[in-house]
Every structure is written in C-alpha cells, then in structure tokens.
Amino acid sequence: MTNDLLGRHRAVLPDWLALYYEEPLEITHGEGRHVWDAQGNRYLDFFGGILTTMTAHALPEVTKAVSEQAGRIIHSSTLYLNRPMVELAERIAQLSGIPDARVFFTTSGTEANDTALLLATAYRRSNTILAMRNSYHGRSFSAVGITGNSGWSPTSLSPLQTLYVHGGVRTRGPFASLSDDAYIAACVEDLKDLLGHTRAPAALIAEPVQGVGGFTAPPDGLYAAFREVLHERGILWIADEVQTGWGRTGEHFWGWQAHGRNGPPDIMTFAKGIGNGMSIGGVVARSEIMNCLDSNSISTFGGTQITMAAGLANLNYLLEHDLQGNARRVGGLLIERLRAVAAQVPAVREVRGRGLMIGIEITKPGTDEADPRTAAAVLEAAREGGLLIGKGGGHNTSSLRVAPPLSLNVAEAEEGAAILENALRSIQ
Template identity: 45%
Template sequence: MRGYPPPLVHQQTHRPSPSGGGLHGLEIYVPVRAVAWLPVGVRHYDPFEHAPERLAPWNARLDGRTDRLITHPGRMSHTPPVSHRPLPARRHRRRPARGRVRPGPALRRPAARRPLDRQLNPEEEPISTHSLIDRHRAALPPWSPLSYRKPLELVSGHGCTVRGGDGRDYLDFYSGVAANLLGYDAAPVREAVERQLRTGILHTSTFYLIRSQVELAERVARVSGIDDAVVFFTCSGTEAVETALLLATEYQRSRHVVALRDSYHGRSFGAVAVSGDKRWQGTGLSPLCVDHVPAAPEHGENDQHHVALCVQELEDLIDAAPGRGIAALIAEPVQGVAGSVPLAEGQLAAYAHVLRDRGALLICDEVLTGWGRTGRFWGHQWDEGVHPDLLVFAKGAAGGLTLGGVVGRREVMSSLPMPSISTFGGNPLSTAAAVATLDFIVEHDLPTRAARAGQGLRGLLTRGLAGLASVRRVQGRGLLLGVAFQDPATGVPCAEVAAAVQEECRNLGLLVGLGGSAGHCVRVMPPLTLTDEEVRRGAALLTAASREVDRCRNST
C-alpha cells in the first residue's frame, strides 16, 4: 500500500508468555515509525519482547492522560486515549496456524492536517498543562527553566498574537527570545518552508551543493559591510560564537581573548568562558585565557568619561598581555541578557580603534542585535567607523527556524588548517526560510520600522512609568528594550519586582521576558512586524502591570 501511515497505529501482537505457558496479549498505541514496513510473508519484529519487565518503569512514569504501553497476562487490554472514550470492542481473531504469518493491520492514509487557525478560533478548548509540567520536570534537567509560576504552553499563533494552552490569547513581546523576527505564521517563511518540504529534501549535509545556502551566503556577505566576506553557517548562536573564537585564536595563534563584563555569548564551553555575566560562568574552567573590560556605563548612554576609562583599561590590558598578545575582543553592541543595555555612544568604535592599532581582531556578537532589531541592520552600525573582522548572527535570521553563522574577512575565515563542517548548519530548510526572511526585511525596510516603533514604544513606557519608585530606567535600542526595576527603599536592583511585573503582564495578556545582571529587568523584544496599535497596547499593558505591582508593594 502506498502513502504515508497515520501518526498512531493500533497494533496488536501475540507472543508466548515469558513464563512459557499460554498467550500474552499486548495491545498498544505506538508511533508508526516503530512499526517496520514489511512485505507479506516476513515475520513482524516485536520490539516489546518481554514487555512487562521492560515497560514497567516507563508505565510508572508516563502521564495518565497520554496513551500508555500496558500489558496484562492472558487478555488484551489498553488504557484509554487522550479523549478518555472507550475503544470499540474488537472481535476475537484466531491465531494463525504454526508456520503461517498474518500481516499486520492495513495502514490507513492519514487525515488531512488541520491548518493553523489564522484567526485563533475563540471556541478552541483550553488544554490542561498540569501533567505536561510534571513530565517536563521529570524528563528535562533542572537547569532548563520555565517562565511563570504556572508555566505556559503556546499552541498557535499569528502575527504578534499567540494562543496559550489555557485558551487565552496573548500579545507576545518576547517573540521566542527574539527569534520570531517576523512574528508567527509569517507568510514569506511559511511559503518558503512549504516549497522546500514539497521537494522531499530536508537535509543533505554540507558535502553537497545547497542552492539556498549559496544564495543566503551571497546575501549575508553583501549586507555585512565586510570587504571580501566569507560566510559559514551553524545551527545556533552558541555554535557560531564557538566558530568565531576558533577562527580568531587560530588566525592570531593566541588563546587570549577579551570580553565585556555582564556579557552573555552562549552555553558551550568556550562561549561560557568568555561570558562576563557571572550567573552563566558555570565551573570557571576555560579552554581560553579570558580578561574582561567594562561594558555599558551605569548612568546613561552618553557618558564620554566612561568611554575614556574603558579605552585606557583595554590599552593597558593589551600592552601587558604576555606571549603572542590578545587574539580578539568579543562584544555585544547591546547586551541582551544583561537587560538590553547598550554600550555608550562611541564606546565600540573606540574599542575597535584600539584593537586595529594593536593588531587584535574585533568579533561583534550580533546574535540578538542583528537583522534590524536595534533600528540598524547590525547593532554595531550605531557607531561609525566600526568594521568587525568577524560578525556572529543567529536568532531571527531564519524567521524562527534554527540557523546561525559567522561572516568575516576571507583571510581570517580561511585560517583553519583542517577540514571543518556543521552537519545541520545551513541545511536546505533553514536557509530557504532565511532567504525569505532576509528578502522581506530588505524589501520592507524593517530596520527603519524597528527604529520608529522602538522610539514610540520607549517613549510610551518612559512616560507611563514616570514617578514609580520601583522603576530604575527604560533602556535599549530599537525593538530591543528593557525596563530595570529596583527596591524603592534602597535603590538596589530587585529581581523580585521584575518577576512580579512579568507575572502581572501575563495576567493582563502580555508576554515579556526577564534579564539583567541581577535578574531585575523585564525584557521587551516584539516581532519587527508589530502594528502601531500593538505598540500602544503593549506599552499600556506593561505600564498597568508595573503600576499594579508598585501599588501592591507600597500598600504592604
């Protein structure tokens, strides 16, 4: 039979009892990929031989609302499916005579998949997530956190609006940690992905020519502003940072790297090592020799005294470096995890000048700031005269699909003495989506849109939050913003207030993130396609949540 099998197949098998007598029945719901496609006359392989012993620990862990694997000696039995409706009675089937093999049940053609509800159907039933929370905690490590006191599952979305498993609609001002750059169900991305899916090729590896990969590399090289640029694609921002560090240290023949305080560059061994945010530094072990220099000023973005002190510290550090000296400095133009904190005006340009004079490389980490989010295509373009040797990107590059990369000078990018690949980096599906995303950004001038919308949003928040003792400041660039909170009594950054504001935002129908070196910032990163009405509504909801938390704290 041709055609694809359904997602679940009701598969019945008979097998001798492990004790040796009688028959054991096993009636299960299993993913069809676990059922081999075998021609008639070939014995069906039973992956659940001695099932009671092997499945007992799993039956104890699986949630009661999901289909379980369950066995009962001497009879057929099952747990009800998710709907809790009993299955129709099954007629007894005679066991085939010894030597004869009965083929498995026919595999039906699957029902047409329901398309994403573009209007977020208000009659959609809420989905209970209580059991899913328990399963998440049992199956995933404790250092993989969830947001909110009652974690939320997102089940559908369109534009800047998502529907939660609780049946409520939310205005999303976090956009998958800034990865959903064009919002949810973006037509250019959806159509590009569907075209690639119809070819039947999702992955080939970089050992083969990939047309969309080459087209994307050409586009990225053009918009990078780097002379004679070469591009290498990865699966994530972390992998891209690792690649940039590998290239820089190999090119310079030095493993001495400088980074900024309060920075975050990823969760891998090298990326964690260069991150200046102590919350993410892990064991403290490092494959690199790392020093940190000051990042953003404490008060305001236009602090030239701060810039002068930073430059002096970097010069002293480079001049005192032993051996082959400093390989590179890696910097975020706006420190996202730190709470969307921009560097001071001219600070990155001053750093770049020092590095150029002393022969060190500049790596710009544009994982969060690239692709127009800050109001410029690249975040470093806020300072004139900055020309990175290597530039790292990811997050929204593929409109929500996984893609990262490094673009840099050919001389530096060609410095590896050995072959190197990224198995899934630059795969046909992600690069097709990225080409569509980049073309849409350029054609609709989304960086300018982000600058205008960001200016309006920041102004509304600044005016709306004025006078609140718990608000420290509103900061950021473009649509990469943060609101820093403090303890009104002491003026010390306060994570408790920020967490309360995030919870209250959800209660009002707005999704935001958390950040800050002390966990004291609410992060605002909506899709670049949000409307003016959504800007006003999001600002009003965040203002209302902040005022409510401030009122409650003052009344206690």
C-alpha cells in the first residue's frame, strides 16, 4: 500500500517536494510523543512534523477545542469580527514584549515572513534587506530571496536586494576561533563595514537559532549588539521565531530574549508550534509599523476560527503545564546524554542547542567536511530503531535535528537517546 501511495505521490506532486527515507513513511496517527505508520510500526517522534506538533499528538485539550469550534463555525474570513482571533491576538501581543503591539495572522511561517518583509520595506521605503548567512525563512518568492542557505533557495531572482551578515554560526567561518566577546565585536564591525557600502536597508531578519541551518546559533547578545548599530540608522530588526518561539529553547519564551538587552524586536514572526498541527502563522509589530500600509487588505484563511480555537487551547496548555520549564529540564538532560555519546563517535563534530532544539553535526572523522551520506544513514538507523528525527544544515554541514514535543518526559528522552546512540555507533 505504501509503495502504491509513493507511486501516486510521484505521479501528481512536484519532483522537488522532499521525502525522508529510502522507503518513505506514511504516518497514520499519533498520541502523546508517539506516531504510527501504515504498517502499524510505532515510533518515538523527535521531530514533531518539523517542530509543529509542539505539545503532543492528539492533545485532548486541543482536539476538544477544534471539535467544538467545528460544530459552531469553521471559517468566515477577516471581513467579519472573530472572537477567537481577537482573544489569541490579545494573548500573543501581551506575551511578545513589543509595546503597543498589533498582530496579523497568516497560515504559515513563510507567509508570516513575507508579511514582515512587506511591512519593513513599506515602512522604511527600501527594498534592501540584511539577512544572516546559513538562514532559512520560507518557501515564497520573497522568502527564498533572503534565505542564506543555497540548498533551500532555488532562484537568485528576487524583488529584494539581500546582503548577508556574519554571525549565525558560532563554530564556523572566519571568526570561529575567537572568544564569544571577540566574536560579537568582529561581527559588529563586519556589519558596520557592510552598512558603509550600501543604501540604508529596511531591516535585518534573523532566526535566534537557525532551524533548517542545523540548529546553529551565535553567542547570546549578538543581536543586541547588532540592534545598537541598526537603531542608530533607523533599521528595523525582524526576529524570525517560527521555530524558536513558545518556550522551545527552555531558557526563554522567545529566542530573541537571549539577545534582549536593548529591548524586543521591532517585528516578530511566529508559526509552527502555536497551532500544534493546525495552520497558524503570524506577525507582531509596533502599531506604527503594522499600520503603515496605505491600502486595504484581508486574510481569507489567516485567523480562521478553527485554527484560533486550537491555538488558544494549545497556548493555555503550554503555559499551565510550564512546558518551557520542561523543555529546559528534559532538554538539558537529553543534550548532555547526547554529548556523552558523541564524544565516542568520531563522525560527530558537534552537539549543540538548548532546550528541546538540539543539533548533531556529522562530518568526515577528523575534518570539518560535510558527510551527508553518513547523516542520512543515521537518520535511517534511527527510524529502524523506532525514532523519527530531522536533518538540515548549511555552511557545508550535515546536521541531525532533534526537536521533540515539549511535553517529552525523562523516560522518553532516555529511550530516544539510547536509539540515537545505537544509530550513531552503527556508522563507525
């Protein structure tokens, strides 16, 4: 049946639509931190539909909210007042830390980043964007135009002029050997030099932790230091929180808070986990930025009642059960366990991350050279052992991505670590 479905998939869907595994997997249902495939095999899920099933599969509070809302009304568009949308916007505006915040809902992180770029360029009257090397911001025409990872940017044609900045990958590049303070200083000087050779950009867009790039991050405080330089010139800061938001990093509710010395970003985008599988994205911005557009607009599907009901229920569960604290505690145990294993596997260059956002970089032993074939072998071996993980990486790396639902318990973390240990040892 799976082979038949694969043939049908290939007959009607694009060749560039990526599938994991030599024998692609059909997931039929899930519960908690586990999913099942069409053959009845059970897997511990450490990727959550690309960090989207944030709390748990089939979370009763969310499925109940969706079912009850579906029994009333599913959709009306933004042309009508929408109580769940207003209620979720109020919660997010307050949690964002952005003063006098306005919230616009979309259906995805790509669309959220696209909207943020529209706002920034209109507000600043500039189509120049600063972005980070190794970054990823989505699939739309504008988003791929600011993506600093060539593996996910299929065209150089773009409505934007994009300039790429050093700093998103701590352990690679010309500043890797420096101390954290010296690294930040060098990146700031590089930014100043870059700004001296271009017309005033609209904004810098940055992921606090680079997701598709392999869960790489700069030292804490880099974006705060950048913010000082940007603020002097009126350049906006867009924090892409599509993968880092909602407490996943454990230490902070938002990734930007590790760089918050000079206050919150001007614009923040979010998506993925807030809907726990439902299609929610959005933008938060100061009112004068959000309101700068001088034409009418709507969103047909952004903020629809059924997704807002899911988002409200999911956010309530997240906060009431302190899943941020759980990500910090269980994630800390998991990353230390994986580092202990990696120390005995020469192909592992680095285990990095925070909370339940962990990257394992695979290279050819004794070198910094990427080894995508070995990374793919670990992915396959983990699946054989009953564990689903992700992969990614830029800067010529091959990284495994570990991002379980935030309700992961210690026993499941130990089970997943043991499967990963076996998978990593199998490549030696």
